[in-house]
């Protein structure tokens with residue numbers, strides 16, 4: 001796996017990638033495992049050729065169908081929050097909004113079992129091909145409306161949404177394992193990143209509002 005990922009590294013100078021990692025550190029990302037994975041993940045393969053030269057800028061970029069690949073800072077931050085909140089015992093994670101598959105590939109290098117749902121079929125198809133290229137076999141993809149989660153594969157130690165609903169979807173809360181966490185942007189024009197912890201075996205949830213963010217909207221239904 002590492003070798004395949006490293007082939008990608010050769011295509012962009014290590015200095016360019018290291019500059020990005022330094023930027024993430026300057027913005028407060030501290031988890032070294034997360035930073036290491038971002039350094040070694042070839043973000044350019046998740047973009048169309050015309051935009052690939054901008055892959056190591058710390059910015060969201062269009063991936064077609066009105067969607068964007070998340071900004072490296074937010075990918076690093078959400079992954080760090082997820083790993084930290086779960087106290088290092090993450091086994092199974094659900095992502096809502098596969099998009100390009102970039103966040104998915106970062107998770108797959110840190111968590112044994114990754115499930116990811118995407119409502120736009122052509123995006124999912126491309127993401128599947130990229131994950132295959134990278135040799136990441138611990139990911140299951142599904143074409144579905146993530147508002148319903150993926151109940152058959154749950155419960156999850158953590159759920160991460162890369163699209164922003166107006167309110168927390170109940171179904172996602174229901175699919176959290178005891179002590180599990182949901183990291184999700186909530187809102188419309190103004191969004192806040194929420195960290196929601198299921199309190200042990202109970203149906204009580206503890207919510208923490210983390211920071212303002214900007215994600216594409218969480219939409220219902222699927223598209224082909």
Ligand code: SAH
Pocket residue numbers: 063067068069070096097098099100101102103104117118119120123144145146147162163216217218219220221
């Ligand atoms: N993590 C992705 C982010 C893509 S943008 C990346 O870095 O590339 C968010 C994605 O969420 C879009 O692809 C959008 O189609 C998808 N999405 C929005 N609402 C959804 C829903 N209800 N179910 C599944 N996917 C959804």
